[in-house]
Amino acid sequence: MTAPSAESGRHIPWESFDAGALPAAGRKIVGDTWLERMKQEHLAVGAFSLLAQELAQDGCDETVLSLVTRAANDEVRHTEVCRRMAVALLGKDAVPARVRGLPKVPVHAGASREARVLLHVVEMCCLSETLTGVYFTEMLARARQPTSRAVLESLLQDEIDHGRVGWAYLSWRAQGKRLDGLAEALPAMLDRTAGRALRSAERSPEDDGLMESYGWLARTSAMAALRRALRDVIVPGFETLGVDLSAARDAIDTFLG
Amino acid sequence: MKPMPRDRMFNVLVLGGIALVAGSACGSGAAVHVDAGSEDGGLPSEPRERADASVVDTGSGFPSEPPAPGTDAAARDAAVDGFSFPMEVQ
Numbered sequence: 001m002t003a004p005s006a007e008s009g010r011h012i013p014w015e016s017f018d019a020g021a022l023p024a025a026g027r028k029i030v031g032d033t034w035l036e037r038m039k040q041e042h043l044a045v046g047a048f049s050l051l052a053q054e055l056a057q058d059g060c061d062e063t064v065l066s067l068v069t070r071a072a073n074d075e076v077r078h079t080e081v082c083r084r085m086a087v088a089l090l091g092k093d094a095v096p097a098r099v100r101g102l103p104k105v106p107v108h109a110g111a112s113r114e115a116r117v118l119l120h121v122v123e124m125c126c127l128s129e130t131l132t133g134v135y136f137t138e139m140l141a142r143a144r145q146p147t148s149r150a151v152l153e154s155l156l157q158d159e160i161d162h163g164r165v166g167w168a169y170l171s172w173r174a175q176g177k178r179l180d181g182l183a184e185a186l187p188a189m190l191d192r193t194a195g196r197a198l199r200s201a202e203r204s205p206e207d208d209g210l211m212e213s214y215g216w217l218a219r220t221s222a223m224a225a226l227r228r229a230l231r232d233v234i235v236p237g238f239e240t241l242g243v244d245l246s247a248a249r250d251a252i253d254t255f256l257g
Numbered sequence: 258m259k260p261m262p263r264d265r266m267f268n269v270l271v272l273g274g275i276a277l278v279a280g281s282a283c284g285s286g287a288a289v290h291v292d293a294g295s296e297d298g299g300l301p302s303e304p305r306e307r308a309d310a311s312v313v314d315t316g317s318g319f320p321s322e323p324p325a326p327g328t329d330a331a332a333r334d335a336a337v338d339g340f341s342f343p344m345e346v347q
Contacts, residue, residue: 061281134266160269167274172281232264237271 010154012081017088017147022214029205030216031089038082039099041075046102047124048072048162054117061172067165068121074158085151085215106192108185115181118173119189122182125166127193127234133163134229135197139217148215167237174241183244187251194230194255201226227256 019027048071055065079099086095106123108116136159140152173179207218217225235252238245245252263272 061278063277063281067277130270133270137266160273163270164274164277167271168277171275172278228264229266233267233270236263236267240271241275 010150010157012084012150012154013147014084014088017145019089019145019214022089022210026211026214027089030211030214031086031094033216034082034085034089035095038079038086038095039101041078041082042099043101043103044075045072045079047105048075050103050105051117051120051124054113054120055169058114058117060169064165064169064172067161067168071158071162071165074162078155078158081151081154085148088147089214106189108181111181111185114178118170118179118182119185121166121169123189123193125163126170126237127166127189129159129162129166130234130237131193131197131226131229133159134233135217135222135225138221138225138228139212139215142209142212142217142221143215144213145215148213152215167241170237170241170243174243179243183247186243186245186248190230190248190251190255194226194234195251197226198223198255231256 022030048068052065052069052072055068083095083098105120108119111119133156136152136156140149140156143149143152201217201219201222204217204219204222206220207216212218212221230252235245
């Protein structure tokens with residue numbers, strides 16, 4: 001019997017990966033982002049596991065609970081996929097075989113259990129995973145190297161579901177008029193997600209397209225993708241579901257430049 | 258007036274998500290609370306008489322502190338932290 005692989009899923013042609021056209025400095029820049037992503041994907045295993053517990057405790061639509069529990073498993077696979085990309089670009093010695101650790105989760109002191117699970121799902125899925133979904137979509141549009149494209153397609157397929165489940169849960173809570181605490185918490189949540197991602201993108205170098213062809217975004221394209229996610233997906237999503245954005249308006253305007 | 262076209266990702270993520278729970282109104286048909294069947298806890302399938310032995314006090318609240326940093330060189334594990342929900346994009 002063959003043991004199940006953490007990397008099972010869509011086929012990725014690792015054997016045809018060739019980073020030879022990328023100079024050493026470019027390999028380091030792109031490889032470092034995949035190494036960092038490996039760590040973030042591992043931490044997302046813990047985050048989705050926590051969400052699954054909170055949702056199971058508080059109750060939710062079964063589709064939401066099913067997708068969130070599955071997401072924890074998806075992130076295990078993503079960690080391994082990102083590790084292999086990092087190894088392909090940086091070499092085996094530069095990449096840990098595995099990582100361990102749990103995420104630091106916003107505590108939202110004073111919030112009720114019912115409010116806290118909403119804030120956690122919105123921050124993790126409607127914000128973070130939605131930003132990632134749009135970001136990876138832009139990365140895929142610019143990637144040319146076949147293995148990199150297969151990796152991005154493999155991750156993106158799940159990231160879309162991870163974003164969707166947040167909007168599904170928010171919609172469900174909005175129907176029940178159970179959005180207490182969200183409007184007040186949004187400015188800080190936006191800063192930890194969109195703000196942090198934009199500040200990180202701002203530090204990225206520019207590129208003539210070569211590094212982007214291996215699954216990476218240069219400063220201009222990264223910032224444009226993140227702003228597009230906020231302006232054209234997240235904000236209209238909140239508006240569609242009747243989320244009060246008055247407290248978050250200044251933060252949104254700042255991030256949109 | 259024609260509706261304004263939405264961003265494709267809005268349709269995929271937001272409308273796609275909303276469609277997943279269409280018709281499942283929050284609050285209609287209240288959920289029934291269930292627990293582990295023991296005042297002391299234990300796993301759902303755990304026989305009551307064994308529940309005491311299975312209880313481990315792990316404290317309360319979220320894992321707000323990461324494990325002590327360190328690298329197990331033999332296993333080539335690496336401890337990671339610094340994650341609050343957002344995916345770090347570089």
